[in-house]
Amino acid sequence: xxxxxxxxxxxxxxxxxxxxxxxxxxxxxxxxxxxxxxxxxxxxxxxxxxxxxxxxxxxxxxxxxxxxxxxxxxxxxxxxxxxxxxxxxxxxxxxxxxxxxxxxxxxxxxxxxxxxxxxxxxxxxxxxxxxxxxxxxxxxxxxxxxxxxxxxxxxxxxxxxxxxxxxxxxxxxxxxxxxxxxxxxxxxxxxxxxxxxxxxxxxxxxxxxxxxxxxxxxxxxxxxxxxxxxxxxxxxxxxxxxxxxxxxxxxxxxxxxxxxxxxxxxxxxxxxxxxxxxxxxxxxxxxxxxxxxxxxxxxxxxxxxxxxxxxxxxxxxxxxxxxxxxxxxxxxxxxxxxxxxxxxxxxxxxxxxxxxxxxxxxxxxxxxxxxxxxxxxxxxxxxxxxxxxxxxxxxxxxxxxxxxxxxxxxxxxxxxxxxxxxxxxxxx
Amino acid sequence: xxxxxxxxxxxxxxxxxxxxxxxxxxxxxxxxxxxxxxxxxxxxxxxxxxxxxxxxxxxxxxxxxxxxxxxxxxxxxxxxxxxxxxxxxxxxxxxxxxxxxxxxxxxxxxxxxxxxxxxxxxxxxxxxxxxxxxxxxxxxxxxxxxxxxxxxxxxxxxxxxxxxxxxxxxxxxxxxxxxxxxxxxxxxxxxxxxxxxxxxxxxxxxxxxxxxxxxxxxxxxxxxxxxxxxxxxxxxxxxxxxxxxxxxxxxxxxxxxxxxxxxxxxxxxxxxxxxxxxxxxxxxxxxxxxxxxxxxxxxxxxxxxxxxxxxxxxxxxxxxxxxxxxxxxxxxxxxxxxxxxxxxxxxxxxxxxxxxxxxxxxxxxxxxxxxxxxxxxxxxxxxxxxxxxxxxxxxxxxxxxxxxxxxxxxxxxxxxxxxxxxxxxxxx
Numbered sequence: 029x030x031x032x033x034x035x036x037x038x039x040x041x042x043x044x045x046x047x048x049x050x051x052x053x054x055x056x057x058x059x060x061x062x063x064x065x066x067x068x069x070x071x072x073x074x075x076x077x078x079x080x081x082x083x084x085x086x087x088x089x090x091x092x093x094x095x096x097x098x099x100x101x102x103x104x105x106x107x108x109x110x111x112x113x114x115x116x117x118x119x120x121x122x123x124x125x126x127x128x129x130x131x132x133x134x135x136x137x138x139x140x141x142x143x144x145x146x147x148x149x150x151x152x153x154x155x156x157x158x159x160x161x162x163x164x165x166x167x168x169x170x171x172x173x174x175x176x177x178x179x180x181x182x183x184x185x186x187x188x189x190x191x192x193x194x195x196x197x198x199x200x201x202x203x204x205x206x207x208x209x210x211x212x213x214x215x216x217x218x219x220x221x222x223x224x225x226x227x228x229x230x231x232x233x234x235x236x237x238x239x240x241x242x243x244x245x246x247x248x249x250x251x252x253x254x255x256x257x258x259x260x261x262x263x264x265x266x267x268x269x270x271x272x273x274x275x276x277x278x279x280x281x282x283x284x285x286x287x288x289x290x291x292x293x294x295x296x297x298x299x300x301x302x303x304x305x306x307x308x309x310x311x312x313x314x315x316x317x318x319x320x321x322x323x324x325x326x327x328x329x330x331x332x333x334x335x336x337x338x339x340x341x342x343x344x345x346x347x348x349x350x351x352x353x354x355x356x357x358x359x360x361x362x363x364x365x366x367x368x369x370x371x372x373x374x375x376x377x378x379x380x381x382x383x384x385x386x387x388x389x390x391x392x393x394x395x396x397x398x399x400x401x402x403x404x405x406x407x408x409x410x411x412x413x414x415x416x417x418x419x420x421x422x423x424x425x426x427x428x429x430x431x432x433x434x435x436x437x438x439x440x441x442x443x444x445x446x447x448x449x450x451x452x453x454x455x456x
Numbered sequence: 457x458x459x460x461x462x463x464x465x466x467x468x469x470x471x472x473x474x475x476x477x478x479x480x481x482x483x484x485x486x487x488x489x490x491x492x493x494x495x496x497x498x499x500x501x502x503x504x505x506x507x508x509x510x511x512x513x514x515x516x517x518x519x520x521x522x523x524x525x526x527x528x529x530x531x532x533x534x535x536x537x538x539x540x541x542x543x544x545x546x547x548x549x550x551x552x553x554x555x556x557x558x559x560x561x562x563x564x565x566x567x568x569x570x571x572x573x574x575x576x577x578x579x580x581x582x583x584x585x586x587x588x589x590x591x592x593x594x595x596x597x598x599x600x601x602x603x604x605x606x607x608x609x610x611x612x613x614x615x616x617x618x619x620x621x622x623x624x625x626x627x628x629x630x631x632x633x634x635x636x637x638x639x640x641x642x643x644x645x646x647x648x649x650x651x652x653x654x655x656x657x658x659x660x661x662x663x664x665x666x667x668x669x670x671x672x673x674x675x676x677x678x679x680x681x682x683x684x685x686x687x688x689x690x691x692x693x694x695x696x697x698x699x700x701x702x703x704x705x706x707x708x709x710x711x712x713x714x715x716x717x718x719x720x721x722x723x724x725x726x727x728x729x730x731x732x733x734x735x736x737x738x739x740x741x742x743x744x745x746x747x748x749x750x751x752x753x754x755x756x757x758x759x760x761x762x763x764x765x766x767x768x769x770x771x772x773x774x775x776x777x778x779x780x781x782x783x784x785x786x787x788x789x790x791x792x793x794x795x796x797x798x799x800x801x802x803x804x805x806x807x808x809x810x811x812x813x814x815x816x817x818x819x820x821x822x823x824x825x826x827x828x829x830x831x832x833x834x835x836x837x838x839x840x841x842x843x844x845x846x847x848x849x850x851x852x853x854x855x856x857x858x859x860x861x862x863x864x865x866x867x868x869x870x871x872x873x874x875x876x877x878x879x880x881x882x883x884x
Contacts, residue, residue, distance in 0.1 A: 050606050050748055060673065060786045061605050159603070165749040167595075167603030174779075175587070175595030177489050178478050178769025245488065303755065306734060320478055321593040321766035327731065327753040338749035341606025351602075351779050358488045 032065035033348040034101055036128075038093040038119055039108030040073035040080055043133055043160065046337030047106065047344075048082045058341075062348035072096045097123035104129045104347055106340065112136035120145060124154050131343040133160035133336060139234035142241065142248035143363065146355035156355045157343035162235040163188050163312045165335025166328040167342065172242045172316060173357040179318025181243040183283040185454070189232040190310030190330040191218045192258050192278040196295075197308045200266045200275070206259065218310070228257035229293040232280050239314070240282035240291050241356050246366035248356070249291070254372075256294040265449055268380055268420050269297050272406065275305040279454055288369035297378050297453040303327070304456050315456065371428045376405065376453040379421040379431075381438065382445045385412055389443035390419070396441060400434040402426045416445050422453065460493035461776040462529055464556075466521040466547055467536030468501035468508055471561055471588065474765030475534065475772075476510045486769075490776035500524045525551035532557045532775055534768065540564035548573060552582050559771040561588035561764060567662035570669065570676035571791065574783035584783045585771035590663040591616050591740040593763025594756040595770065600670045600744060601785035607746025609671040611711040613882070617660040618738030618758040619646045620686050620706040624723075625736045628694045628703070634687065646738070656685035660708050661721040667742070668710035668719050669784050674794035676784070677717070682800075684722040693877055696808060696848050697725050700834065703733040707882055716797035725806050725881040731755070732884050743884065799856045804833065804881040807849040807859075809866065810873045813840055817871035818847070824869060828862040830854045844873050850881065 035051070037044055051058065051066055058066045070088035072095075090096035097105045097119040105123035107130060109116040116134055123130050130149070132138070138145070138158055149156045159169045163186065172181065187193050191213055198209045210227065213219055218226075225231045237250040258278050269276050274297035282291045298304045303325045307313045312330030317323050329335035356363060383389050390409070397404060406422040423431075431450055438448050463479070465472055479486065479494055486494045498516035500523075518524035525533045525547040533551035535558060537544040544562055551558050558577070560566070566573070566586055577584045587597045591614065600609065615621050619641055626637045638655065641647055646654075653659045665678040686706050697704050702725035710719045726732045731753045735741045740758030745751050757763035784791060811817050818837070825832060834850040851859075859878055866876050 046748070054606065054608065057608060058606070060790055063787075165752060167599050167752070170598065170603050171595050174774060175598050175770045176766065177773040178482065178486070178766050180482065180485060301734070303731070303734070306729070306731070318766065320474070320762040320769070322757045322760075322763055324593060324595070325753075325755040327755070329750045332750075334748040335750055338604065338606050338746065341748070342603045345605040346602060349781060353777060359491075362488055 030064040032067045033062070033344070034067050034069045034103045035106050035344065036069055036096045036099055036102035037071045037106040037108065038096050039110065040071060041108065042333045043336045043340065044073070044108040045080055045082050046333035047108070047340050048084070050337050050341050052082070058345065062345055064348055066344060066348055069101045070096050070099055093119035094122045097128060098126045102128060104131055104344065106344070107132040107134055110134055110136070112140040117141060121148060124149050124152050127152060127154065129155040129347050131157045131340055131347070133158065133340060135161040135231065135234040135238060139237045139248060139250035142238065142356070143360060146360035149355055150360050155347065155352060157346065159342045160336050160339035162238055163314050164328065164330040164332065165338045166312055166314055166326045166330065167339070168239065168314045168326055169242065170342065171324065171326060172239065173353065176316060176318050176321055176324070179320045181316065181318045183281065183317040184239045184243045184314065185279060185281040186312065186314035187277050187304060187307055188235045188280055188312055188314065188330060189226055189278060190312055191226040192232065193307060194218060194310045195227070196258060196261065196266065196276055196278065199263050200270065203263065205263050206261060227259055229255045229278060232278060233293040236280035236282055236291055236293055240289065241363065243282060244284045244289060244366065245358055245363055246289060247363045249289070249366050249368065252289070252366065252368040253291040253293055258295055261295050265380060265451065268418070269378060270300065271408070272378070272420060272422055273300055274298060274378070274453065275300045276451065277304055277307070279304070281454060283373070285369050285373055289366035290369040290372055292372055295451060297451055298456050302456045374425045374427050375455065376425050377423045377431050378451045378453055379423065380449040381419045382416045383409070383419045384443045384445055385415050385417065386443055392441040392443045393419070393438065396437045397434050400430045400437065402430050402434055458492040460495045461490070461772070462495055462497045462531045463534050463772065464497055464524045464527055464530035465499045465534040465536065466524050467538065468499060469536065470761045471764045471768065472501070472536040473508055473510045474761035475536070475768050476512065478765050478769050480510070486773065490773055492776055494772060494776055497529045498524050498527055521547035522550045525556060526554045530556060532559055532772065534772070535560040535562055538562055538564070540568040545569060549576060552576050552580050555580060555582065557583040557775050559585045559768055559775070561586065561768060563589040563659065563662040563666060567665045567676060567678035570666065570784070571788060574788035577783055578788050583775065583780060585774065587770045588764050588767035590666055591742050592756065592758040592760065593766045594740055594742055594754045594758065596667065596742045596754055597670065598770065599752065599754060600667065601781065604744060604746050604749055604752070607748045609744065609746045611709065611745040612667045612671045612742065613707060613709040614740065614742035615705050615732060615735055616663045616708055616740055616742065616758060617654055617706060618740055619654040620660065621735060622646060622738045623655070624686060624689065624694070624704055624706065627691050628698065631691060633691050634689060655687055657683045657706060657721040660706060664708035664710055664719055664721055668717065669791065671710060672712045672717060672794065673786055673791055674717060675791045677719070677794050677796065680717070680794065680796040681719040681721055686723055689723045693808060693879065696846070697806060698728065699836070700806070700848060700850055701728055702726060702806070702881065703728045704879065705732055705735070707732070709882060711801070713797050713801055717794035718797040718800055720800055723879060725879055726884050730884045802853045802855050803883065804853050805851045805859050806879045806881055807851065808877040809847045810844045811837070811847045812871045812873055813843045813845065814871055820869040820871045821847070821866065824865045825862055828858045828865065830858050830862055
């Protein structure tokens, strides 16, 4: 049996403590599976004296993550601090520069600095592994990088922020408005300190940008993700979409098209009987499509102590077993700078309008859509109330440009009140 | 860039040709991902002159798979012949003995000879990789062996024979009896030459035994799988189960219990709104549960040229990248001989009886169940026809022994006609 693999763990929040517990509780299992022991040399965290649910007395304590990263008796630096800048990045760079492999759960850092860090790691012949950065316990990085390595991947999509999916499914099941459920989620501790990271779609977009890089062999391009959060999703639209057989999900989609790399994070409609449509609560789902494999769906807990620690251990075990791969599945220098697609590929759209109770109103709407080249698949007009009637339209497949054109033209008809709502219907 | 990885491919059926096509069409992609070229040196198959959907003219042709396996210019022997004995096994052994790694899709061979082959491989410091042997394109072997290596796995279950799931879902959607749909499936070419392998649950049990070995660190024990096929599943039970909110699936379940290793393959009820319940047609699904990760669900095509070839390539790429792991995730010598559990863990059960139209009949049935210690969760009696009425019972959680006891006692009440049907309701 080889020498033990010695870890330095920076960050002792939920995930860090989860990792410590697994290494303590499954020492024999890990040794059997790795052919060597996995041990912890040293740890660090902001507050040494915080009461933590694990015995850390066997480990050296470092005040600084950078010092921890440079210790001679550490083989792998496990970065569980978080944040795209500051101490997490400084310590990661210090670890690489002093010849350590890095395991991290830090999606923000990789989304923003992934290329530079990958180049730095490869220059030192070191690894950065990050299974825990995307979709918690779901093995999406390994599946894409290794299991589907014989495929040209064509599309990756998923529900990758459990808090948003909790809010949307809770709105639906309880019939509550967004603001109420948002407040519930906040009180349950489901939201990040800056909730925009969750409900603004930023956290999920970090993950999407990482997946796109692996899927298409491109440099991670978080800035090019078109992001829309769930703040404008109304209980009305959730209910109307359900009437038409759909669920609204904060869906990330990355695909390589003839017009470039498309990366979108936005509330979309998906059929309620599809795996994505059936996904309730805080669970995550990633759908990967390849030219040989067809469609693979992975589902599991996207956050939490156990699931995220499980993903961190996946990377640690790989390193202990001597598995060494380039950071994004191929050498950083080979990754192409992606050309972002200017617009999304055509899709069906859901439109909701408040139609004034005037003769010929619907005809005017239909004319606007027809003039924009949009044909109607299904239409429903609901009972009148207070002089206006909600109208739902599901279009046939059309371009985002045509929809934008129609949305701009509709108010000029003088027969709709308020702003029309448009949501993309993603083919899943 | 290192020297090319040279393959010898034995078996040029659907999967073999799928592998050849990926290697031809994705040569650049594979080279970028592996850091070296992946090439084919030689191939063999039963009939050299069969018309195949691929250009094989660049490859040497061997008449014998054993000779192919021994060629000096082959690094990896790719066994896609099938069958647990005979040429597949002979050639696999020859490959290992002459220092080749082996990639195979052969679930039967591994289920029956997995331990001996693993020992032989490790004695030669060679690999056997078999992602394609279980659930086609779904990366279940890698997920269990690598991604979840930080978990004590607690249960693995799944729908792993697409033909059976096609038959069961088609019976339900079309309201057709088993015999009719079986014949349809035969004519569509969905069935193995020996259909018992499919509908008798044997093929799926081969897969289950392999997954159990990996999950629990035990020697593969196909003989210990308790197998029941789908032949006795009636359209009546499918419809009645649906009335109660369930679907009937041929479900494989492996779990390590205090009473030993439980491996069951049988028609089970699962809630119709669970991922397993929602699985339609030929798709496969594997559910893996671990102490840290919770539940992971993997879904995808379980068979077919592209998906299965994708899984074969996953193994080939790993070998090209220098990834070397023990055959079942830990050294063969460390695998324990499992102690098979004598009976399954308690579960709720579905019972269907034909009750004679006699006063006090239901009371007698209820008494038998009560005497066996079985309590009733839900009961439905349907309209009478021809002197008897179907009665459905969903029990609370009880032991298989109690159910067996009740099933034996029920006919003695004199108030039921025909044989009672009992099906396990699996908690998913």
